[in-house]
Amino acid sequence: MGVLTFFGGIHPYDGKDISKDKEIVDYLPKGECVYPLSQHIGTPAVPIVKKGDEVLVGQKIAEAGGFVSANIHSGVSGTVKAIETRMTVSGNKVNSIIIDNDGKFTEMDFSKNIKPLESMYREDVKEAIKEAGIVGMGGAGFPTHVKLSPKNENDIDTIIVNGAECEPYLTSDYRRMIETPGKLIAGLQIVVNLFDNAKGIIAVEDNKPDAIRLLKEMTADIDNITVNAVKTKYPQGAERQLIFANTGREINSSMLPADAGCIVHNVDTIIAIYNAIIEGRPLYERIVTVTGDAVEDTANFSVRLGTNIRELIDAVGGFNIKDPAKIISGGPMMGKALFTLDAPIVKGSSALLCFREDVVSDLTPSNCIRCGRCVEVCPGRVMPNRLADMAEHGDIDGFFKYEGMECCECGCCSYVCPAKRHLTQIISSTRKQVLADRKR
Ligand code: SF4
Ligand code: SF4
Known part of the structure; x- marks a missing residue:
């Protein structure tokens, strides 16, 4: 069988060599921690603490504001300093709980949350995942307990762990896969066992042969879990592309993965499920890759949520240039450019990328030369050049x-366009305008 893949896509410089050998190191924040109440898709969480309250590591400080919402837990011990708006990586000010970190990292008694897995009903497991505040940690932030409650549970036959990590520079999932493969496999088994007819697939890009080898060895005797090597090609880790590569099934923008019998989870999300069910620990930390040519060193940190981004930059020795041209939260293709370092790490923060040059914004677009390259690489099988023309002329019907x-919104068309049009x-x-109109 050939290596599994999808239509279109690109092969950008992957930049992973500079951080892939950095083992995961715990980073404990020194300063205050900030918890935006909206760091997931859905209704914002509602604070259950007030100014002056003492909190412990792992303590729930905000409760889900609806079914599609998520609890938030403190990553530090200390005192609630304020509940006020603070800047986030999205560039918006969001109502947030601020904890004055006492530097002691006094934990709650997590053993109270642990129940023998064999005594738990499926609903108990889902409830524990919900209680732990787990959301999709690849950046989407969709509450995991909702994803695990599809309309037709018996139709779910495939749980895919997204180990592609196709965004350039990111190495946090890779480190997780080679450092804690046992937790990843056990976490996947917990999810697979929630469905009568499901099997598990761990899909890893073939630029990580050591991770593939290790996971294959460790799952050799597990009948319902397979490890698939998928082709190294961006955006291999996008949900639709991953489902197609691993099952041959196609979904469109009006369908959910569950409509194709699939549920896709990020590596860190599966680890968070393991931590919640087996260790009784809610989601209060995640792995963040700090990398790029504008920082003194690189790292894969295990970071407490709420940690100030500036602290993580300092933890790798700071910038090696006075003014980095671009700092991105997430990957270079789909991440968000940062306008301030005074924003917190949240559940969806996979990386901080710091670059000396801004190779995108410095380019001036020119007229389309009708080369067709954008069409060739588009994994959505649309015509980016035509769509951009229509969008520019307000032709929504044509769009x-x-x-x-x-x-x-993978960015492949912009990446290859010789005219440097801002297609994506x-x-x-x-x-976004169409989606907002639909909501109204
Ligand atoms: S049109 Fe959309 S899906 Fe197609 S390449 Fe561009 S950004 Fe990606
Ligand atoms: S890649 Fe750029 S120049 Fe080529 S057809 Fe597409 S929009 Fe036009």
């Missing part, structure tokens, strides 16, 4: 007709 909503940006803003 629909040419299936603009099938764009997954233009298409994405029209998609």
